[in-house]
Amino acid sequence: MEVxxxxxxxxxxxxxxxxxxxxxxxxxxxxxxxxxCTKDGVTDYVWLFILCGLPFGIPRMFAWIVPGGSxxxxxxxxxxxxxxxxxxxxxxLVWRLLVSTWYIPLTIYRLFITRGTSYIPE
Numbered sequence: 001m002e003v004x005x006x007x008x009x010x011x012x013x014x015x016x017x018x019x020x021x022x023x024x025x026x027x028x029x030x031x032x033x034x035x036x037c038t039k040d041g042v043t044d045y046v047w048l049f050i051l052c053g054l055p056f057g058i059p060r061m062f063a064w065i066v067p068g069g070s071x072x073x074x075x076x077x078x079x080x081x082x083x084x085x086x087x088x089x090x091x092x093l094v095w096r097l098l099v100s101t102w103y104i105p106l107t108i109y110r111l112f113i114t115r116g117t118s119y120i121p122e
Contacts, residue, residue, distance in 0.1 A: 006110070008111060011107060011110045011111055012107070012111075014103075014107075015103055015107040018099060018100060018103045019099075019100040019101075019103040019104060019107070020100075022093075022096040022097060022099070022100045023097065023100050025055075026052065026093060026096075026097060029051075029052040029055065029093075030048070030052060033048055033051040033052055034048065036051065037051065049086075049087075049090045050083060050086035050087055050090060051086060052089075052090060052093060053085075053086045053087065053088070053089030053090025053091070053092065053093050054082065054085060054086040054089055055089065056088075056089030056090075056092040056093050056096075057084075057085035057086055057087070057088040057089025057090070057092065058085055058089070
């Protein structure tokens, strides 16, 4: 069994990377796209989910349907790629928010057991 030496600064750095940053990005995306998805005081949460997930799904969206052929078929397929990428990215965003929630008690635990010494990773 291997024992890793971890300092408190590394634990806090990992906490910010895994917990604070995804929540801040999700809050920023929500603030940007909330006004776009609100019409007559009613918010369309499906489109808000797709638009907030779009930055997380961009690397995955062209793996499904590759646009080709004429402009009449390529443009709808290109837009469908964006919608599929937004849905996939929405689930990735939800997963990252769940992981960030898990890192709060995990970081507290790691801060208590480190005390400048070493601990056994999960």
